[in-house]
Amino acid sequence: xxxxxxGQNDARAPHALDEFDDxxxxxxxxxxxxxxxxxxxxxxxxxxxxxxxxxxWGQDQGLNLxxxxxxxxxxxxxxxxxxxxxNDPLSVEDRLEITCDERALLKMLHHMRRDETPAAxxxxxxxxxxxxxxHLVQAGLTLASRFPTSGECQGQPSRRPVLRVxx
Numbered sequence: 001x002x003x004x005x006x007g008q009n010d011a012r013a014p015h016a017l018d019e020f021d022d023x024x025x026x027x028x029x030x031x032x033x034x035x036x037x038x039x040x041x042x043x044x045x046x047x048x049x050x051x052x053x054x055x056x057w058g059q060d061q062g063l064n065l066x067x068x069x070x071x072x073x074x075x076x077x078x079x080x081x082x083x084x085x086x087n088d089p090l091s092v093e094d095r096l097e098i099t100c101d102e103r104a105l106l107k108m109l110h111h112m113r114r115d116e117t118p119a120a121x122x123x124x125x126x127x128x129x130x131x132x133x134x135h136l137v138q139a140g141l142t143l144a145s146r147f148p149t150s151g152e153c154q155g156q157p158s159r160r161p162v163l164r165v166x167x
Contacts, residue, residue, distance in 0.1 A: 017096060023147065024106050024113075026056050028098065030066055031105060032089035034073040045089065046070070068143040075136040076105065079128045101127075112144035 017025050033049035049069070054062035077084065084101040087094035098106070104126045111120035124137055 017098060020106050020110055021149065023149075024110055027065075027069060027106065027109065028102065029089050029095075030069050031073060031102065032086050034070050035077075035084055035086045036089055038073065038077055039083070048089065065143070065147065068139065068146065071139040072105070072109070072136065072143060075133060075139045076127055079131055079133040079136060108140055109143060112140045113147065113149050115144075115148075 017028070030049045030053050033045040033052065036043055037046040037049065050063065050066045053066035053069070056062060057065055084105075085099040086102055087097060087099060104123060108120060108123035108127050111117075111123050120140075121132070124132060124140070128136060
């Protein structure tokens with residue numbers, strides 16, 4: 001079942017997730033929960049977004065990543081008067097299908113993470129409807145720089161030193 005952040009949107013066509021890597025596919029439920037939290041604040045779905053990210057990437061990276069995804073979604077909704085089409089984050093049936101808007105957001109991050117500037121610019125235009133929003137670009141590039149495709153951050157738990165009590 002597709003939802004809309006506001007207004008009507010005809011971007012309901014599902015697309016395969018094959019063009020995205022595991023990291024990017026992992027962002028999808030986090031994105032959906034944040035979009036739902038903006039659409040229906042009483043659901044407090046933002047809490048699920050943080051929980052999903054922590055479960056997948058560990059506490060340090062999960063919290064950081066969820067916060068960066070939140071900034072991307074917030075910036076996107078700020079420049080999209082018609083809202084975003086998205087699938088229910090808790091739907092088992094819709095788990096592997098994405099709307100055109102979800103796909104556009106993932107493509108934007110996909111190209112930014114690979115430093116493919118022309119494709120990323122086109123993807124930003126697709127997400128915003130042609131408006132090159134500086135806040136969205138900054139939020140996307142911040143996420144991309146902290147979680148590049150070649151980095152060790154990709155789906156790995158944090159490798160920072162951990163303090164332990166020795167007796």
